[in-house]
Amino acid sequence: MTERTPTPAGTPAAGTDRTVLLRRGEVHSPADPFATAMVVERGEVAWVGSEGAADAFADGVDEVVDLDGALVTPAFTDAHVHTTATGLALTGLDLSGAPTLGRALELVREHADRRPGDRVLLGHGWDAARWPERRAPRRDELDAATGGRPLYLTRVDVHSAVVTTALLDLVPGVRERTGFLDGEPLTGDAHHAVRAAAYAALTPAQRTEAQRAARHQAASLGIGTLHECGGPEISSPEDFTGLLELAAAEPGPRVFGYWAEQDVRRARELGAVGAAGDLFVDGSLGSHTACLHASYQDAPHTGVAHLTTADVAAHVVACTEAGLQAGFHAIGDAAVSSVVDGFRAAAEKLGTGRIRAARHRVEHAEMVTPETIAAFAELGLTASVQPAFDAAWGGEDGMYADRLGAERARTLNPFAAMLRAGVALAFGSDAPVTPLDPWGTVRAAAFHRTPEHRVSVRAAFTAHTRGGWRAVGRDDAGVLVPGAPADYAVWRTGDLVVQAPDDRVARWSTDPRSGTPGLPDLTPGQPLPECLATVVRGRTVYARPEG
Incomplete structure (x- = not known):
């Protein structure tokens, strides 16, 4: 290469x-x-x-x-963002703070009243796992709250959605697609079809407004670079190229665009630096669509696989030969294993050296094992990870424990083990899944809910600054x-300190013998x-x- x-x-x-x-x-x-x-x-x-x-x-x-x-x-560099969706959540209906299902429905009703001219109402952020009702909004409830208007409302992980009858009626054949189960949130092909219809209703002016809002929010938080993760199942070519054009024309954070499609030629035509990002090998834990080796604790299945090992290998070969980064969305342990096996097959064809030099990526990589971690290091794969996921859903009583059981949940997001093995980490938010919040992200990694997975504040800060640049092949930045x-x-x-993974705060960082620049004290409870x-x-x- x-x-x-x-x-x-x-x-x-x-x-x-x-x-x-x-x-x-x-x-x-x-x-x-x-x-x-x-x-x-x-x-x-x-x-x-x-x-x-x-x-x-x-x-x-x-x-x-x-x-x-x-x-x-x-x-900071946020290595995984969905810019338009983030802007829509910032400027529109965001249910992430709704404490109950009832309050969420009230917010839907209020939003519909405020936006009488919208062809399709858009919202984001519901999470039934946090509500006392422990269920998603029903379609009849949403029909009533919107007065029968089309509504597309994504779960916090954006891998499933609830919609109104009016929106379903706009998508011919959606009820026959995989992922449609009457009375349940949409997943899979049904979700992708409905999302495409909902986003197609956005005017170019609405898209631009949302993108400006997201870039402004990022800049106000000290973020200088965004890795946009677009793709045909996530946004649209017009959305993707519109963002790149906006970022080239107006001051704000830089944007590196990743386009998640197996058509490498198409990714290059759109101006992407990689046919990568959210090229789905599986889904998410919250929506029961992450692909697992063993069944979910709270569902009698192992999730969904979207790509085979052969698909992964073919894409890696095509990208490597074209001089583009390959990358995949993989969360469950079976999905991560499939990705590793695909990269190994590509390395057998092209040589490990060429694969390493390309700096391919894996997004999320939450359920990794010592064996798959070692493979990441061997193959030079960057793990583009989101520490805020653990802060939001980790712990003994979090969503991960509900889905997997406490023992398996404790293995998730092992950042310390990845760093010890020599895996390159790049931190991001996956906004709007979790908010743009770089110092909060650093804190989440340094104070991981599972203590053995914690890293130092300095290592976390590096992963969120220099790590994002290295993830696009630049070693001279960040x-x-x-x-x-x-x-x-x-x-x-406040005072600058050196903070270790065991929560120690060393205030001797001003001693020249340490040779270590200090960073803010991010102990929980301290202001960011x-x-x-x-x-x-x-x-x-x-x-x-x-x-």
Whole structure:
């Protein structure tokens, strides 16, 4: 495979030729663990160092920024996002905070009243596992709440949905598709068909509004790069290319686009950096569609397999030969095993070296074993994972334990074992499944509900900054060193510390002998840092409003 440099859609170059000195702060840089100043020039980091040395630059720059003690870090990269769906949840009907089924139906009714002109009502975020009623909304309840209008309402994991009769009637033949069981949430082909109809009702202006809202939210949280995971079963080519065009035309986070289709040519035509992302090998645990070796504890089956080992192998070979990343959505242990077996078959044909060099990806990878972890390391696979999943659904009484039983649930998301084995990790949110929340994501990994799976705050922070860049084949970004892209965020925070996986907080990080730059104290209960500004390629894409 030839050397490649992925090109994202992102901040225009205009205005990035200014030279800026930031001083009197804390700069998180491995080049100088105790740096207090930084120079940015032509969209790149030009220098990092001490306050005293910064005086030499003061007269030769276009602007001096007084940090007033603020922390400067690399901007975060969210390695798995569905941008339009995230924006729709931000601007529309979001049921993630509904405490009961009854309240969810009230919110549906209120949303329908507010949006009389929408051809299809859209909503997201219901989770029956959190409601005392322990069931999804029925179709007759939704028909009543919407006055008989079309409604598409996704479960929090986006792998199943409930809809109104009016929306079903818009999709010919949907009742004969797999995944349709009268009275149950839609899954599989039935869900994909209904989702396509619902999203087709969006106008281009609505899509753009949602994408702008999501990018603004990301920037306000210190996120400088998004990995968009699109595909024919998730969004549409128009949605995908529209996002890339928007990101190229307007300031905001960079966007690397992944298109989840086995047609490698199509992915390249759409401007994707990989025929990857949510190319479904299975579904999700919450919707009982993740593919398992042994049955669910609360359902008499093992989930759904969408691709075979042979399918995986063929796709990996095609992508590797085309110079694109391959990648797959795999959550259940049977799905992960199938992916590993497919990669091994591809390696037998092309050689392990070519497979490793391509830096292919696996999304989610929640139910891994020591054997599949070792295979990830051997084959150079990046695990694109979501620590917030454990925070939301892990633990002895969480949804994972309901689905799998406590013993199997404790094996999920073993980040520490992955790092020990040498597996590259890239952190993301899968927004809107869990919210854009980078510091919350770092905290979730460092304080995993299963203690043996915890990693240090420093390792988690690296996976959410540099890890996302490495996941697209870039080793020169996601870190504040001379020559790196000037993608950074400025934070108001408390004392900087070094935090280990066993919850120890070492406040000796200012001792030069440690050589380790500090990070905020993320112990649960401590306030998360507040983003003051986000800069992408030297250009400010977010500044906290005064007051």
